[in-house]
Amino acid sequence: MDLAAAGVDALRAAIAPATAAYALAALGLNLQFGYAGLLNLGHAGFMAVGAYGLATTVAVFGGGFWLGVAVGLAAAAAFGLLLGMPTVRLRADYLAITTIAASEILRFVLRSGWAQPWTGGVYGLQRFAEEFYALNPFATSNNYAIGPVVVDARTLWLMVVGWALVAAAAVLLVLLLRSPWGRVLSSVRQDEDLARSLGKNVFAYKLQALVIGGVLGGVAGILLAVDQQNVNPDNYGSVVTFFVYTIVILGGAGRAMAPVTGAVVFWLVISATDSVLRQAVDSGTVSWSWFGPQQVGVARFVLVGLALMLIVVFRPQGLFTWRRRVRT
Amino acid sequence: MTNATVTATRAALPRRSVVVLLAVALGAAATAAFASPVQVAQATLDGARFGLVIALSGVGLSLIFATTGLFNFAHGEFVTFGAILAWLCNVMLGLPLTLAAAVAVIGGAAAGASVEYGIWRPLRRHGVGLVAAIVVSIGLAMFTRHLFLFFFHGQSRSYREYTVQQAWHLLGVQLLPKDLVTMLVALAALAALGIFLKRSRTGQAVRATADDPDLSQASGIATDRVVLLVWSLGGALAALGGVVLALDDQVSWDMGFRVLLLVIAGVTLGGLGTVRGAIAGGLIIGVVTQLSTLWAPSELKYVFALIALVAILIFRPQGIFGRAQRIG
Numbered sequence: 001m002d003l004a005a006a007g008v009d010a011l012r013a014a015i016a017p018a019t020a021a022y023a024l025a026a027l028g029l030n031l032q033f034g035y036a037g038l039l040n041l042g043h044a045g046f047m048a049v050g051a052y053g054l055a056t057t058v059a060v061f062g063g064g065f066w067l068g069v070a071v072g073l074a075a076a077a078a079f080g081l082l083l084g085m086p087t088v089r090l091r092a093d094y095l096a097i098t099t100i101a102a103s104e105i106l107r108f109v110l111r112s113g114w115a116q117p118w119t120g121g122v123y124g125l126q127r128f129a130e131e132f133y134a135l136n137p138f139a140t141s142n143n144y145a146i147g148p149v150v151v152d153a154r155t156l157w158l159m160v161v162g163w164a165l166v167a168a169a170a171v172l173l174v175l176l177l178r179s180p181w182g183r184v185l186s187s188v189r190q191d192e193d194l195a196r197s198l199g200k201n202v203f204a205y206k207l208q209a210l211v212i213g214g215v216l217g218g219v220a221g222i223l224l225a226v227d228q229q230n231v232n233p234d235n236y237g238s239v240v241t242f243f244v245y246t247i248v249i250l251g252g253a254g255r256a257m258a259p260v261t262g263a264v265v266f267w268l269v270i271s272a273t274d275s276v277l278r279q280a281v282d283s284g285t286v287s288w289s290w291f292g293p294q295q296v297g298v299a300r301f302v303l304v305g306l307a308l309m310l311i312v313v314f315r316p317q318g319l320f321t322w323r324r325r326v327r328t
Numbered sequence: 329m330t331n332a333t334v335t336a337t338r339a340a341l342p343r344r345s346v347v348v349l350l351a352v353a354l355g356a357a358a359t360a361a362f363a364s365p366v367q368v369a370q371a372t373l374d375g376a377r378f379g380l381v382i383a384l385s386g387v388g389l390s391l392i393f394a395t396t397g398l399f400n401f402a403h404g405e406f407v408t409f410g411a412i413l414a415w416l417c418n419v420m421l422g423l424p425l426t427l428a429a430a431v432a433v434i435g436g437a438a439a440g441a442s443v444e445y446g447i448w449r450p451l452r453r454h455g456v457g458l459v460a461a462i463v464v465s466i467g468l469a470m471f472t473r474h475l476f477l478f479f480f481h482g483q484s485r486s487y488r489e490y491t492v493q494q495a496w497h498l499l500g501v502q503l504l505p506k507d508l509v510t511m512l513v514a515l516a517a518l519a520a521l522g523i524f525l526k527r528s529r530t531g532q533a534v535r536a537t538a539d540d541p542d543l544s545q546a547s548g549i550a551t552d553r554v555v556l557l558v559w560s561l562g563g564a565l566a567a568l569g570g571v572v573l574a575l576d577d578q579v580s581w582d583m584g585f586r587v588l589l590l591v592i593a594g595v596t597l598g599g600l601g602t603v604r605g606a607i608a609g610g611l612i613i614g615v616v617t618q619l620s621t622l623w624a625p626s627e628l629k630y631v632f633a634l635i636a637l638v639a640i641l642i643f644r645p646q647g648i649f650g651r652a653q654r655i656g
Contacts, residue, residue: 039459041466086642092459093399097592098641104589108631236434242466249463298478305471312463313456 006275013271020162026259028216036209048236051225058128065131076218080211111233116315126233201319379614385569388562394538394601404584410567440563484580593637599650
């Protein structure tokens, strides 16, 4: 078994543009969940809205790439407002159901034949990022090495842009959370009634957190779409939201920079495990009849589910306190 | 509750049932404008069958929420578990389906009890909060669902018996014998549960715990045992729901997850914590879903159910038969 190759694969996954996208999504979700205490189970919906905003503008309506990005971000903000205004005041479990329902409604509509002229239905949309790749300053014929990982010029360009966005978002969030706005948000999460009694508009703060977090999710969706040059509604199912939750909780919900480390560690471990398992099956080291090649792909989901449970229980960061069900 | 409130609630119930019936009748009449009465009748019948299956699968979720405050996002996996267990007994061991269904029900009860004993009781003892518990249930759902995929593989399979049947024709409406059996089984199980909760002492203990856990415990009710019973019943009924769902839909690794949102919609719409609510909500969701296929593309039929869920959570979160409580 070639552990070195598994290590290189893991490193590749750790610095990939997709990981940067998940880091952005996690930064957004951390603001909504870790800081504002909103159990938003529809984060994949924000990512889908951002991605489709870009793809539909460019591939269907023939607009420019940057117009598409603007549309994607505006759409994510609008989705946040539309979703948040009636629901932000709900209790955690009801908000969770509403957000996951909204995200699934969006996914059903995006993949329907009725919406096919605008969204490509189940086939999705392709080829909308050429303008972005045309700006690539790296010579496209060369491959570049970052340590032991070799990438081509297009991937390198996207990595540079992606991680720059992550850095910018992280810095902005840290500044935002250290500001008076951030302090009020923190107080809202810790004791909503107290914040309200001091005259703070709790509803407005929660809604703002939802929208800002949602826009970050939209940026993540755009980055993922540009990476794959493909948007497909089934890429934005609830499993994506659960992955982002695992990343946020792994990094430590409620700490500003934590989602970034969470994303890197998450994809590092998943990729390493995938690689090792695949090699074990291929090389015959593991030859149980019930563990074949198709089981390797499933293993990551089993691990993520298990990890989510164990981390929440054994490393809760002291963020979750037992509150008796309030009844009047 | 004072006598005045009791009489007021009793008077409200028939009025609410009448309103519900009127609404459904109106909906059916409106749909008749788009389609022939026979089509409407067929859609209503199909919807009623699906709705009863949803109610059967979801009543456990409803009772678990009422007694423990936990919204069990892993409930769909009980449904899948029942279907798969019945399939194993039916296809691998050669048992007749009725016997396999009985095994599935017992297996579901055991699964529910073990999950409560092994996971939720220790978490409650440790003071893990509501939000954390929901996230754990999400992780558990992902873990078990992909274990099913791991061992059962991706393709759907059917039971040995009752796969192809001759439909009965009544006044232009088609009915498969297995669908009639499904409806009768679901109704019988739900009725039995309702009678158990209303008439027996243990049922009374369950209702008391759902009402006020602390007061029940102070009155001498062993709330831990009540909760264990509720989880076992929930698992058993969901497993039965899985078996009848698979009669129509085939057995697959994610069948429970796919109907989970609809199940949640059904029990929430009807009112969490009541059997009557689960039946009413399930029926409404089932009928609305099927009626919508008469005038909208059938791929969007679940969207209408989800929109109903979001609407009910925003405007009347306690559902039709639930009691008004603070939900935010």
